[in-house]
Amino acid sequence: MGECSVDDLRLTVSAEPDGAVVVHPGAASVARQWPLSRWGSVIRELAADGRHVVLTGSERELCAQLAGEAEDLSGRLSLEGLAARVASAALVLSGDTGVAHLATAVGTRSVTLFGPTPPRWWGPTIDLDRHTVLYHGVGAGNPHADQPDAALLRITVAEVLATARNQLACGTSRPSWTGLPASPPGVSS
Structure with a gap:
């Protein structure tokens, strides 16, 4: 089995930038x-800034x-639609969940809030100037708990x-990546 390269972590999605901020408040478990x-x-603060x-x-x-x-698009986007929405955004704000990985893959700036699991396990590994991780933990917590993790709660507004x-x-x-197809099969803007 070969090694994974940085280009294997990239996804090119054709989407016109629109300056929106995507907020993805959910995660598979309440702990996150x-x-x-x-x-x-x-x-409210970002909207007051004109975003x-x-x-x-x-x-x-x-x-x-x-x-x-x-604007609420929850539950309304296909995977391809979500990829295009994230690719067109100026910023993605989320917890430790799949949309954070999508933001990294398409090169959209992101702020990811980590709680029960340390970001060294699942955080971004490329383009670290574009992706900020907030984490105030000291070790692994329970990622399946029915309450928000204490480390996550230490992150302030x-x-x-x-x-x-x-x-x-x-x-x-967004960064320009060479050698990648314009869009992978099934993903379009």
Whole structure:
């Protein structure tokens, strides 16, 4: 079996940049879900900055609680649609879940909130200037617990906002990767 190269982690998706901020508040387990009230505060502040905020995720009931704060696309996007939505965004904010990996793959700036699992296990390994990880843990917790992890709860709204604003100030251009197809089979804008 051969080794994985950096190019194996990349995904080219044709999408026009639109400057939106994608917020993906859900995760497969409650242990990895930052409190909705905090997401709401972040969304309101970014909207006050003039940012268009879009909610994604399969947790429609969870996102519905934030729907008055942002455009809600939860449960409405195919995998290809989600890839295009992420690729066109200026920034993705999420917990430790699949959309964070998608942001890394397409080169969209991201801020990922880690809780029960250390980012060295699942965090980004490429383009680290484009992807910021927030983590205040000291070791592995229970990623399947029915309450948000204590390390995740130590991440503050102010910290997420400052980090998001810093990433947004760096610009919205996506890296150009050579040698990759325009879009993989089944993915289009």
